[in-house]
Amino acid sequence: MRLLKPYLKPDPKSGTNGFTFVEVMIIISLIGVLTAVGTPVINSNVKKAMRAEADAALASIKIQLDVYCTDNRISTDQFQADYIVGAPWNDLESGELTGKYFTDSSYTYSGHAEGKRFKIYCSTAPLMKQDRTLDQDGILRNE
Secondary structure (H helix, E strand, C coil): CCCCCCEEEECCCCCCCCCCHHHHHHHHHHHHHCCCCCCCCHHHHHHHHHHHHHHHHHHHHHHHHHHHHHCCCHHHHHCCCCCCCCCCCCCCCCCCCCCCCHHHHEEEEEEECCCCEEEEEEECCCCCCCEEEEEEECEEECC
C-alpha cells in the first residue's frame, strides 16, 4: 500500500499531476495499432455497402424490365435503351436510383450484350475497380 500511496493522493507541492512522456507514447502507440487494425475492416465494409447498393438498384431495374416485358408480351430483344430513368419500360423517376454512392446516371441498359439478351450496368468508377452488371438470368457480376 505504501507504493500506491503517491498515486492515490497526489502531492500538490511536487507539481507531478500529469502523464509522463513514456505514458503518452504508449497511449499514442496503442491508438496507432488500433487504427491499423480497424482501417481494413472499415474499408471492407464500405465496399460491401457499395456492392449492396448497386445490387439492390440493379435488381429493382430488372424487376421493372421483367414486368414491362410480361405486361406487353414482348421480349427484351425487341427494344434497346441506353438510359434507365425515364425509359418507357419503367416507372423509375429521377432520383429513385440515387443513393449514397451511385446516382441515376450510373445505371445503363444494353440489349444483346455479349451473347446475352440484355445486361444492366452500374458504372462504379472511380469508387470500385470493376463495374457491377446484372444479366437476364439474374446473375450479378463484376466486370
